Amino acid sequence: MTLEDARRLDAADPLRDYRERFDLPEGVVYLDGNSLGALPKDTPARLEQVVRGEWGNGLIRSWNDADWITLPQRVGAKIAPLIGAEADEVIVCDSVSVNLFKLIGAALNMRPGRKVILSEPGNFPTDLYMIAGLEAQGLAERRLAAPGDLEAALDGDVALLMLTHVHYKAGRTHDMVRLTRAAQDAGALVLWDLSHSGGAVPVDLAACNADFAVGCGYKYLNGGPGAPAYAYVAKRHHAALSQPLTGWMGHAAPFAFTDDYAPAPGASRLLAGTPGILGIAALEVGVDLIAEIGINRLAAKSRALSEFFRKCAAEKLPDLELVSPLDPLARGSQLSFRHTQANAICQALIARGIIGDFRDPDILRFGFAPAYVSFEDVFLAAEGLADIISTRAWDKPEFQQRAAVT
Amino acid sequence: MTLEDARRLDAADPLRDYRERFDLPEGVVYLDGNSLGALPKDTPARLEQVVRGEWGNGLIRSWNDADWITLPQRVGAKIAPLIGAEADEVIVCDSVSVNLFKLIGAALNMRPGRKVILSEPGNFPTDLYMIAGLEAQGLAERRLAAPGDLEAALDGDVALLMLTHVHYKAGRTHDMVRLTRAAQDAGALVLWDLSHSGGAVPVDLAACNADFAVGCGYKYLNGGPGAPAYAYVAKRHHAALSQPLTGWMGHAAPFAFTDDYAPAPGASRLLAGTPGILGIAALEVGVDLIAEIGINRLAAKSRALSEFFRKCAAEKLPDLELVSPLDPLARGSQLSFRHTQANAICQALIARGIIGDFRDPDILRFGFAPAYVSFEDVFLAAEGLADIISTRAWDKPEFQQRAAVT
Structure with missing residues (x-):
């Protein structure tokens, strides 16, 4: 060579x-774009427009006039084709860690009587750590099994199989189709962490019948340091989805300012607080570029x-x-x-x-x-x-x- | 006139x-800076530096070289004097909603046997909504009492009194000293939402002996649309603090990549996912300006x-x-x-x-x-x-x- x-x-x-x-x-x-993606040349100008134009000049009006309010859904819809999802199954919000918590919580709510979250030792740390808080609350129980033992570890106590598609350290992939089917055959739900896949490795969430997924905005999607993450919920779960971070932006009518929570439709109920517009706007530029290449x-x-x-x-x-x-x-x-x-x-x-x-x-x-x-x-x-x-x-x-x- | x-x-x-x-x-x-603060003139240049210099040119090295990794603590320390806190009692992270969840969860962990979160009807919606997810998990029970009835509602079931200092709609303030003392006399902890106070209204968390607080970055701190929020934990709780969103950035040694969670010291354990650098950098400019005025x-x-x-x-x-x-x-x-x-x-x-x-x-x-x-x-x-x-x-x-x- x-x-x-x-x-x-x-x-x-x-x-x-x-x-x-x-x-x-x-x-x-x-060769570290898998940790922090490079800066798209269009990002500085777009941020300048958001900061000087939409924020500085538009001020509060930009929630309507610049349509900030639907930015999480719009950018989510652009990520969807990269991971084999439909537009309204993906939303941009919070961090991977926080989205893991929401979806682990959702899985526990959907599988009453089951408390085990099954994963593998050496999974990306935050994936494993996010179980710890739920364990301390008595809601979850962590079970780890090596890749070859995962299927044997799927028993009637498992609420959720949670794995990262591409291992952050070794780079090896899991067979999403086979493991998803095995987990679902055992009555469990499946959450795929696509942080090291989305934007570089083909993923087909529909074909493998995944229940949930999360992914990272700052690696192959080039959204910038600590860019917001994305979350996926299969449409068949939209009606019943109940996640613990029930914030006002995930409410059916946030500006009615009522005392009682009522979830927004579908994946929008994954929103919690006010979305960080600068971060999502920067991410959109990276996503547009990656989506253009295909x-x-x-x-x-x-x-x-x-x-x-x-x-x-x-x-x-x-x-x-x-x-x-x-x-x-x-x-x-x-x-x-x-x-x-x-x-x-x-x-x-x-x-x-x-x-x-x-x-x-x-x-x-x-x-x-x-x-x-x-x-x-x-x-x-x-x-x-x-x-x-x-x-x-x-x-x-x-x-x-x-x-x-x- | x-x-x-x-x-x-x-x-x-x-x-x-x-x-x-x-x-x-x-x-x-x-006259809507209480909803979205105006753009400081220094913000675009600072963002340009972060985007083109630190991200574009520094790439992954900027986590060390531009000290991105301590940005949440650094900006938290600058907010501290505005709210009567010590530098290491405040950290910038996530949204107000997510921080409420962490601190409600922390209070429940610190008051085993008590499940009631006491607040007032008509509190800012997200404060009330964030209890709903914990209620659905069976961990919390919401109790609402009108301002004049709050003290009477403080019984041995109350784990946490959670109120907003300045009411978002009416603009009236609560007496933080009196209510904090009443709640603590009843064995409860107290969480103050300073979203409509911080940066415009004097707050002295030390003087009122508050346990926890949260606040907003995009109102009087001029951090930009959906800017990250801040959270406060009184130093006396640092050692025992246990919150449910146990992500890798709140780990004692995130880059050791171990399987088991161990909390970082003090308020740093409130971090969950990777901090959004663009948002915190923009917030820092607004905080610097407000802190300069005093x-x-x-x-x-x-x-x-x-x-x-x-x-x-x-x-x-x-x-x-x-x-x-x-x-x-x-x-x-x-x-x-x-x-x-x-x-x-x-x-x-x-x-x-x-x-x-x-x-x-x-x-x-x-x-x-x-x-x-x-x-x-x-x-x-x-x-x-x-x-x-x-x-x-x-x-x-x-x-x-x-x-x-x-």
Whole structure:
């Protein structure tokens, strides 16, 4: 694999022009879009319009005149086709964590007599942590089973199977169709966390008959740091949906200012407080761009990029342990490797302008955001990684310290 | 009261230069800063820096390099002196609604055997609604008592007294010292909603020995539409605090990625998901400006403005019913009036560039954000109101329709 190979692949890439739609810093190879997506070039102007025009000039009138009030539903409807959902099954609101709480609560309400939330050890921490508060309240009971044991762990106590489609660390995917069916056969509901899928990996919530899902706005959807998240509720549950965060924006008539709660129709009842307009407006720009490219083209390029990286790395670093599946169809838009010096290697790469990330204790992770990562990026990153490992360039005191956020 | 009186008051106003720090549209009299605060002139440049510099150029590195990770605590610490709190007792996160849920849940955890959440009928809807989800889960029981009956309603079943300091509709205040003591004497905890106080009305959480508080970022703190909210926990509760939304950002070591939840120290455990950086960064600009002016000067001007409006209105419209207390010390930074045509009058005012708001079914509400409202604004608004009512200018078909958001 050579730089020329990479450039040939870039020249033939049908998505090559989309890189210009992002504002990427000079001299940086960015393989961490799975943690924070890059800035779309249209975002600053859109935010300027929202801030100066809609807020500064329109003031309170913009809730009506700029239609802020339906922004959560509008952006949710744009995310829907990326995950195999219908427009009114998806809404943008709060964070992934808060949305997990709502939907775990909804599942417990729908399965009285069952308290177990089944997940896997090593799932993304917040998914597991969000069960803890409900456990302390006596409402839920956490059960963890390794991927191969999940189906055996589905008994009559399980209210909800809650899994992340693409594992944040290993990058492996779950079989959504099979696990959803197994859980539903056992009388449980299913919640899929699409944080590491949506916008890069094909998901078909309708085809797998999912009950609930959540996903992240700041990774492959390029919504900006801490962007609002999204939540999905299958239409068949809309009428009965009852979730615990019963705020005024999820009320059937918020501006009637009545004392008693009555839920808004469908997924809109997932809203709690006043939606953060700046955050959702920025997210909309990223979603528009990803939706314009389309999930099938993104997924095809994602697989080609990760395969190219894998082959480059295998050629230069035959001993480096790959943690992610070899089969590109069995993994998300990332590759993870194990190395005892993962943190120092990650720091050394960043010092050279090659940004991946480190996941405690020994994982080096590279994400391939297909909308803007090039094959040349991938080649340069693999080359830098090989050089740092083979020359032990990581072995400097300044690369040993652990950053506050990794 | 004449325009000259108003201009004399403006000339003598020690805060008169602060109006220039806000980007107010020409020809608009804005008396709705109690619903959505105006845009500080520094906000667009700060957001541009966060978006292009910290996100676009810094990318994932900005969690460390721009110290995004401590932004919720930093901005909370700046809000603290406005509400009589210590720096580490306040944190910025989520929405008022979500923070209410956390703190109601925390109170229930701290008062096992007690389930009653006591509030008043007609409290701001989301405060009452947030009890509904917990009621459906069997964890809470809502009890409402009119202000004069609250103390009698405090029995051994009450876990939490939850009230809004300044009533959103009437503008009247509660006596925080007396009610906090009464509730604590009955063994209950107290949660104050400061949404209509913080940044305009003096609050001393320490002096009244409050347990918990929440407040809004988008009203008198000028954080922008749907800005993140803040939450307060008295230091004496920090060690034992246990709230239900146990997300990864409230974990003691989020980047250790362990399976089991362990709370971060103090108020930081109120964090759930990844904080929305754009929203908090915008809020910080508004908070900086309000903190620079200081709550005592703001409160003094607020009272002078509302008294001036009240006297102008009383002179021109002696029959208009004032809903807010006559005593400026007994009300917040707003005045509310009752009129059967309140909605149409509000629409007619807006058509003339005088923006107050309408609260269902018959309330006309005017807010006096002391950082940027002038006495001339107040005079013009009272004059416009008097003209619209006395000439029945509201009686046109286009003013009869109800806006989606009021």
